[in-house]
Amino acid sequence: MGEMETLPVEKRVAFMSGHVVAGLKLFRAGAPDQAAKHLLHPVSETHQAERAGIDKLGFKGEIFETVSKALDEGKPATEVEPMLKQAEENINLLQKNAGGDPADIILYLMATVDEEYEIGVKMGKITDPGEYQDAYGFSVVALRIAKQIKGKNTKNLVSSLEALVKLWPENGPLADSKPTSVERVTNHTAKVVASLDSIK
Structure with a gap:
């Protein structure tokens, strides 16, 4: 992803966070194999450009490497969960x-949700689970950001993001889920974008 290098750090962090959120949800849904690549994302060689300048923000890559190793070794959930908590805190x-x-940032995440969901779901089927799962993670990150905004009327924004997140199964964006249509997701992201006016 060449444009990653030129993206401001807060957007790169939001992007990375989406992967981690998806990975955490998948692990907790009992799919460590599906979670692994998302949780490895922050330290993966292929995403090096994304990490430029994040060390000074407190990034601890070793946490994600430890998680990845534990998943590779098939460590039990009881051992992995404390590591996941650390990963979550770090992100x-x-x-x-x-x-x-x-x-x-929310605008950027919504554009990314549209892009990735359209790759992940075709003709009513999940054709790329990773992208379907990423789109979920970005939606959750956007919702969390919205909930932290102070001093603005975020009611519509938060409720439209909650509705967006609900388009994925409650137990998580598992690869064998029955996906919501692309059109429905993009309609919801458009509602989120429209409700951003209230906080600008």
């Missing part, structure tokens, strides 16, 4: 330290 810290304009 939350990065988001906090990256700052940025929430409306701008």
Whole structure:
């Protein structure tokens, strides 16, 4: 993803966070094999450009490497869960330290949801589980960002993002899910974008 290098750090962190959120949900849904690539994303060689400048925000790559190793070795959930908590805390810290304009980040995430969902779902079937799962993660990250906005009327924004997240199964974006149609997802992301006006 060449454009990653030119994206501001807060958007790269949001993108990375989406992968981690998807991975956490999948692991907790009992699919460690599906979770692994998402949780490895922050330290994967192929996504090196994404990490430019995030160390100074408090990024701890070793946490994600440990998680990845534990998943590879098939460690039990009881052992992995404390590591996942650390990974979650680290990604939350990065988001906090990256700052940025929430409306701008949510707008970026919605465009990314559209793009990835359209790759992940074709003709009513999941054709690329990774992208279907990423789109879920980005939706959740956008919702969390919206909930943290202070001093603005975020009611419509939060409710439209909650409705978007509900388009994935409650137990998580598992590869064998019956997906919502692309049209329905893009209609919901459009509602989110429209409701951003209230916080600009």
